[in-house]
Amino acid sequence: MLRFEAVGLRYERSGVRTDASAGPEVLHDISFHLRPGAFRWLMGPSGAGKTSLLRLLYLAVRPTRGRLTLMGTDVATAPRRALPVLRRRIGVVFQDFRLLPHLSAFDNVALPLRIAGRPEGQIRADVGELLRWVGLSQHLDTRPAELSGGEQQRVAIARSVITRPALLLADEPTGNLDDGQAERLMQLFKEMNRIGTTVIVATHNEMLVERHPAPTLHIANGRLAASDGRDDGWVS
Amino acid sequence: MISLRPSGFDELGLRRALSDRMLPVLVGAMTFLAALAMAGWFGTAALARHWQQGAGASLTVQVPQATDPAASGGQTRLAAVLALLTGTPGVASAHALSDQELADLLKPWLGQGADRLAIPIPAVIAVRLTGTASDLAPLAHRLDDAAPGTLVEDHDRWIGRLAVLVRSLQACAGLALLLVAGVAASVIAVATRAGLSTRREAIEIVHGLGATDAYIAGRFAARATLLAAAGAAGGALVALPVLLALARLAAPFVGQPAGTAGDTLQDALGALPVALWLALPCLPVSAGAIGFATAHSAVRRWLRRLP
Ligand SMILES: Nc1ncnc2c1ncn2[C@@H]1O[C@H](COP(=O)(O)OP(=O)(O)OP(=O)(O)O)[C@@H](O)[C@H]1O
Ligand SMILES: [Mg+2]
Numbered sequence: 001m002l003r004f005e006a007v008g009l010r011y012e013r014s015g016v017r018t019d020a021s022a023g024p025e026v027l028h029d030i031s032f033h034l035r036p037g038a039f040r041w042l043m044g045p046s047g048a049g050k051t052s053l054l055r056l057l058y059l060a061v062r063p064t065r066g067r068l069t070l071m072g073t074d075v076a077t078a079p080r081r082a083l084p085v086l087r088r089r090i091g092v093v094f095q096d097f098r099l100l101p102h103l104s105a106f107d108n109v110a111l112p113l114r115i116a117g118r119p120e121g122q123i124r125a126d127v128g129e130l131l132r133w134v135g136l137s138q139h140l141d142t143r144p145a146e147l148s149g150g151e152q153q154r155v156a157i158a159r160s161v162i163t164r165p166a167l168l169l170a171d172e173p174t175g176n177l178d179d180g181q182a183e184r185l186m187q188l189f190k191e192m193n194r195i196g197t198t199v200i201v202a203t204h205n206e207m208l209v210e211r212h213p214a215p216t217l218h219i220a221n222g223r224l225a226a227s228d229g230r231d232d233g234w235v236s
Numbered sequence: 237m238i239s240l241r242p243s244g245f246d247e248l249g250l251r252r253a254l255s256d257r258m259l260p261v262l263v264g265a266m267t268f269l270a271a272l273a274m275a276g277w278f279g280t281a282a283l284a285r286h287w288q289q290g291a292g293a294s295l296t297v298q299v300p301q302a303t304d305p306a307a308s309g310g311q312t313r314l315a316a317v318l319a320l321l322t323g324t325p326g327v328a329s330a331h332a333l334s335d336q337e338l339a340d341l342l343k344p345w346l347g348q349g350a351d352r353l354a355i356p357i358p359a360v361i362a363v364r365l366t367g368t369a370s371d372l373a374p375l376a377h378r379l380d381d382a383a384p385g386t387l388v389e390d391h392d393r394w395i396g397r398l399a400v401l402v403r404s405l406q407a408c409a410g411l412a413l414l415l416v417a418g419v420a421a422s423v424i425a426v427a428t429r430a431g432l433s434t435r436r437e438a439i440e441i442v443h444g445l446g447a448t449d450a451y452i453a454g455r456f457a458a459r460a461t462l463l464a465a466a467g468a469a470g471g472a473l474v475a476l477p478v479l480l481a482l483a484r485l486a487a488p489f490v491g492q493p494a495g496t497a498g499d500t501l502q503d504a505l506g507a508l509p510v511a512l513w514l515a516l517p518c519l520p521v522s523a524g525a526i527g528f529a530t531a532h533s534a535v536r537r538w539l540r541r542l543p
C-alpha cells in the first residue's frame with residue numbers, strides 16, 4: 001500500500017525574501033511500510049511532524065529525498081498528471097477541516113464525487129445517507145460558517161469517506177468532538193478499515209488510543225521511533 | 237444513467253471572483269472598437285470595388301479649344317482627335333461629352349451656372365478600351381500632334397493609387413483588430429489571475445481532492461468564455477446603430493442613391509454589406525474563444541506551482 005524509504009522533507013522557505021530557498025528539514029530518514037488494510041495511530045508532540053508526514057501521504061508535498069511509494073506509484077518521480085488519480089483514492093480529514101465556505105454541507109461532501117464525475121443520482125443518495133449517519137440531516141443546506149466546530153468536523157469526516165478511499169488519513173479528527181461523537185467516529189473508521197481501507201489517524205487523544213488499541217507510529221523531532229506491534233491489525 | 241454536475245454548482249466560487257461587471261464591460265468596449273475596424277475594412281473594400289468597376293479600362297482625353305480648326309485638314313480639333321481615336325486599335329468607343337453631360341460633371345465643383353461661366357472649358361472625350369491600357373505614350377503623341385495641348389488621362393494610374401490607399405486602410409483596420417484582440421486577451425488574463433489569487437484556497441482544496449488541471453482550468457475557462465461572449469454580444473449590439481448610420485452616409489459613394497437607403501427599417505438593414513452581417517456575429521464567438529483560450533492557459537500555467 002505505502003512504503004517510506006529514508007524519506008526526508010524540507011519545506012521551501014518563502015515570504016520575506018522573494019526567492020524561495022530551502023528551509024530546515026522537518027522529517028528525517030522516515031522508513032516504514034504498511035500493507036493494505038492496516039490501521040495506525042500517529043502520535044507525537046506538537047510540532048513533531050505528524051501533519052507533515054500526512055501531507056506527504058496525501059500528496060500535498062513531495063519528498064525532498066528518499067523514496068515514497070504509494071499504491072504502486074513512486075511519488076517522488078511520478079509526473080504531475082499521474083497524481084490526481086491517486087488523490088481521488090485518498091480520503092483526508094484535515095486538522096483545520098478545509099471546507100469550502102460558500103458551499104452547503106451537502107455540496108462540500110458531494111464535491112469529491114463530482115470531481116470524480118460520478119452520476120448525480122448516486123451522489124444524492126450516498127451523500128444524504130452519510131450526512132444522516134453523522135447526524136447532520138438537519139443541516140444539508142447549511143454553510144460551514146453556520147455550523148459548530150464539531151459539526152464542521154463531521155462534514156469534513158463525511159467528505160473524506162464518501163468516495164470509499166483506499167487510504168484514509170485523519171489529522172486530529174476528534175479535536176472538536178465530544179466523547180460520544182468521537183466513539184461514533186472510531187466506529188466509522190473501524191468499519192472503513194474492516195472493508196479494506198488503510199487508515200492512519202494522527203492524534204493527541206491518549207484516552208481514545210487507550211480505548212482502541214492499535215499499532216502506533218511515534219514521531220518526535222521529525223524522526224520515527226520504532227513502531228510498537230508488528231502486525232497490521234487491531235491489538236486484541 | 238449519467239447526469240452531469242448541476243449547472244449552478246460553483247465549487248471554486250468563481251461567480252464572485254470573476255465578476256459579471258468589469259470583464260464584460262471591458263470586452264464589450266473592445267468589441268465595439270473591433271466592429272468599427274471591421275466596418276472600416278469592409279467599407280473601404282466596397283468603395284474600391286465600386287470605383288474600379290466604374291473606371292475599369294477607360295481613358296479621359298481633354299481637348300482644349302475644341303472648336304478651333306485642327307493643324308491639318310479642314311475639321312475641328314475635336315473632330316480630328318475623335319477620328320484618330322476611333323481609328324486606333326484597342327479603342328472600343330470614344331464619346332465626346334455633350335455640354336449637358338459636362339455641366340453635370342462640373343456641377344459639384346462649380347454650381348448650376350457652370351455652362352454660363354466665361355472660362356474656356358475643354359471638350360472631354362470618354363474613351364473605353366477593349367483591354368487594359370497598354371503603353372499610352374505613342375497615342376498621346378499622335379493626339380498632341382493633331383491638336384496641340386490635348387491631354388490623355390489614364391484612370392489605371394488613379395485606380396492603382398486608390399488600390400494602394402485601400403490596402404493601407406485595410407492593413408490599418410486589420411492591425412486595429414489584432415490590437416483589440418490582444419488587449420481583450422490581456423484584460424481576460426489579468427482578470428483570471430486576479431480570480432486565481434482570490435480563490436487560491438478553494439483551488440488548493442479542489443486540487444487536493446483530486447481535480448485535474450484540466451478540470452480547474454475548464455471551470456475558469458467556462459466562466460471567462462461566458463463573460464467575454466456576453467460582453468462582446470453587448471458591444472456588437474451597441475455598435476450596430478453606429479454602423480448603420482455610417483453605411484447610410486456611405487451609400488451615395490457605392491452607387492446607392494442617397495435618399496432611398498434608411499427610410500425604412502429594411503432599407504437601413506440592407507445598407508450594411510452582407511459580409512459585415514456575417515462578421516458581426518463572429519465577434520461574440522471570437523471573444524468567447526479568446527476568453528476560453530486565455531483563461532485556460534493562464535490557469536494551467538498558474539497550477540504548475542501546485543504539487
Ligand atoms: N508549510 C510549512 N512551511 C514551513 N515549515 C512548516 C510548514 N508546516 C510545518 N512546518 C514546520 O514543520 C514542523 C512540523 O510541523 P507539523 O505541522 O508537521 O507538526 P505536527 O506534528 O502536525 O504538530 P501539531 O500536533 O501541533 O499539529 C514544525 O516545526 C513546523 O514549524
Ligand atoms: Mg499537525
